[in-house]
Amino acid sequence: MAGQTSQDLLAQTVDSFAQRIQDYASGIANRLGSPLSGQQLSKDDVVARWNFSPLGSTDAADAAYHQLVAQGSSPGQALSQVYPMRQMLYQGADLKEAIANAQKIQGWSHEAAGTEPPPKFEGSTLPLSLAQKHLAEAAAPPPMPAPAVGPALPPLPQAPPAGPPMPGPMPLPGPVS
Numbered sequence: 093m094a095g096q097t098s099q100d101l102l103a104q105t106v107d108s109f110a111q112r113i114q115d116y117a118s119g120i121a122n123r124l125g126s127p128l129s130g131q132q133l134s135k136d137d138v139v140a141r142w143n144f145s146p147l148g149s150t151d152a153a154d155a156a157y158h159q160l161v162a163q164g165s166s167p168g169q170a171l172s173q174v175y176p177m178r179q180m181l182y183q184g185a186d187l188k189e190a191i192a193n194a195q196k197i198q199g200w201s202h203e204a205a206g207t208e209p210p211p212k213f214e215g216s217t218l219p220l221s222l223a224q225k226h227l228a229e230a231a232a233p234p235p236m237p238a239p240a241v242g243p244a245l246p247p248l249p250q251a252p253p254a255g256p257p258m259p260g261p262m263p264l265p266g267p268v269s
Contacts, residue, residue: 139204141177142197164228 133141145153153174160170172179181197183190202209 135200136204138181138197139201141181142175142201144177145174146176147174161224162228164225167224 143150147153147156157170157174160173161167165173178194181193183193199209
């Protein structure tokens, strides 16, 4: 690169580096929100994944969900167990976006099934959470009674007497001649 000054070379290097950073940032921005498979899902595909349950049907999954919550599982854990694909579908950059995605997909699911979505919940969920906790505690089996104290166990047998002492370390061999 004869004839170029070090200042020109430095400016070109900085410009090239800035362009690479810009390309990298654009690539990240374009991939945000895209599915993990790298393909755009149709509305029907999203609804099918939303309703997928290893239990086979949404009725069985809903019953299992309520049973898990009644047994003390958190609602999020129970939902992940009975509908494992939902969490991947409603992920978002922040909580508000994730909630909006979940509500949109829930609407699509009800539309595909021809049912009305449940009314939007108004108020605090704390009383519901406390009621679920109370129901789970009431449904839990009673604690096991303490075992009855019986006669004392016989003492453990004594260790056998020690054998002869172990010999000390062996001396290292001298140099080979």
